Amino acid sequence: MQYIAFDSHKRYTYAVVEDPGGNRIMEQRIEHRKGELATFLAHYEPHSPVALETIGSWYWIVDEIEAADMEPKLVNARRAKMMLCSSKKTDRLDARGMNTLQRAGTLPTVWIPPGELRDIRELFRTRMVFKQQVTRLKNRILSCFSKYGISFDETTSDAFNVKGRAAVQSACSMLPVHTKESVMQLLAQLDGTNRAIAELEARMREVGSQTPEVQLLQTIPGIGPILSHVIAYEIGDIRRFASARHLASYAGTTPSVHASGGKVRYGHAPADVNHYLQWAFVEAANCIALRHTFLKARHVAQLYARLRATKGHGVAVGAVARHLAEAAYWVLTTKSPYKEPQHARVNTVVSSKKG
Incomplete structure (x- = not known):
């Protein structure tokens, strides 16, 4: 097996090939023409891993890697740079760094959805x-x-x-x-x-087939036919998320946290999230915000109303979006319809008895 890394740009890719011992076999700049990357890879051992950063035009590059019978590894670029801790940045150093992480078994990869x-x-x-x-x-x-x-x-x-x-x-x-x-x-x-x-x-x-996943997502408040398809196709395989918190973070519904000296400050969601999932959950949360007076018996409406009164509309919508993202994880993992949180049902019963 060999280790291959692609530092790809709009018009070219810088490729580095190394053996398991870290010895460089080849370094080459490859111009972007259809079939050129597959031809380059054909000279090396089949099924070798090929690391590729998450650039905007990675679809066709992954197709070329798979066509050459290699194993594509889509890399989280931000995390990879943090792990390498390098103050210098060149195509050569980036590609070599990805191979270093591959050999160490610490390459931060992301899921590649099927074509x-x-x-x-x-x-x-x-x-x-x-x-x-x-x-x-x-x-x-x-x-x-x-x-x-x-x-x-x-x-x-x-x-x-x-x-x-x-x-x-x-x-x-x-x-x-x-x-x-x-x-x-x-x-x-x-x-x-x-x-x-x-x-x-x-x-x-x-x-867009009416799959069981799409039907389950439509049981969540605020999520209708369009948003359920968006969420289902953007999530893909739910098993790739370890917990509801991981899905909520991936969907950009959790704030960044800065904690130092005993002080904690919450900021905007990080930039490297799935912006399409983020839009879908925020859109669903805004639907709930618009109709919260008609949905006052539902937990999501109570959550929005309570936070809006103290934190404002923006924070309230963000909290509802996070709840919806976590709910999506649970309905897809357990394969069961959305259920009101237990404490919300208890509060509703108590309120009705008081009335």
Whole structure:
């Protein structure tokens, strides 16, 4: 067996091949052309591990590694750099460092989803991008009207439902000529984006099977058909998480902690999390926040209301998102529907008896 490490960039990969004793067999820069990496790997022992950092374009590189009958190892780049403790950074040193960690058996790797799963994920991820674009377009449109003192609060609760859209179209005549043209273009862009979302969702329903995992996730408050598919496909195999806390951390629903000198400070979630899972759980938590008065008998609504009163909306939504992430772990691990936490059920019973 040999140890191979790829320090990959947009246009090239720097490869280092070493034997089990740490002796370098080959160092080479490989230009990015289809088949070039597989051809390079074909000269070395099959089934050798190939370490590759988690860069943005790793999908096709993993495919080439597998095509060469090698074993891809996707590396957590931030953790690897911390373990190497090097103040210098070059392609050569990075690749050699990954091989050092491979030989020591301490290479920090992350899960590589199967090719089919990677492909399907793009539907849900693209929908998320379009939904964010819809929010930006709506905010921009309302901002254009607000600059001229035009509001739709008294006309409708939503300026972009059927009634609200009619009011928006009518109010365009009150805008200056160039601002009106800008708003019309924004509305056209909004309509096109909504059509693209509808087409994506139709395709998602075709390819996104109603698996037992998806059905179980839909028993969790705030998680519907779309979010259940996003969460299921982003999690993949639940067995790769050691505990509910690990899944919550991976999903970016736990804050960073700075503890020193007896003082503890909580900050934002770390940057190296699954941002798609983070969005899904926060989106579900916001759905609960909007309807918490109608869900007051549920634990998630009580959690949100209690924390909002003392910590504010943002902290409350974050806490609910973490609860949902941990609940997702348990329903997928135990293969049973979501159940209200025991203490929440007791509180509800006690409150009803007092009433």
